[in-house]
Amino acid sequence: MCQIISPIDPRPPRQMKGDNKMTLTTCPGKNRRNGTGTIVKLSGKKSSSQYCALAAFKHCDQLHNRIMPDISALDLQQILDREDLSRSMLEHIKTLFN
Numbered sequence: 001m002c003q004i005i006s007p008i009d010p011r012p013p014r015q016m017k018g019d020n021k022m023t024l025t026t027c028p029g030k031n032r033r034n035g036t037g038t039i040v041k042l043s044g045k046k047s048s049s050q051y052c053a054l055a056a057f058k059h060c061d062q063l064h065n066r067i068m069p070d071i072s073a074l075d076l077q078q079i080l081d082r083e084d085l086s087r088s089m090l091e092h093i094k095t096l097f098n
Helices: 048-059 073-080 087-097
Strands: 003-005 023-028 038-043
Touching: 048 087, 073 087
Parallel strands: none
Antiparallel strands: 003 023, 023 038
16 A cells, blocks of 8 residues: 655645646555665656655665654664765765755
């Protein structure tokens, strides 16, 4: 069963020119990197920064099933200390954490 993630902001989303509606959906499934986890889909027309944020979110799969109060700075640092990620991806992940 897929779950649509709603934005934290309670205000209705801004409408852009055209029909640019976006939805972030997570579905249980197999992740290509480790064979388990969550499949994340972003539907609609995307900008470059949205692709970067989505890619950064996918690399944080250790945190996908946890709630915010349970995530510590040490958990975030462990993701940033990974050696298999490029410098630019680490910058995108750090931006996502902010």
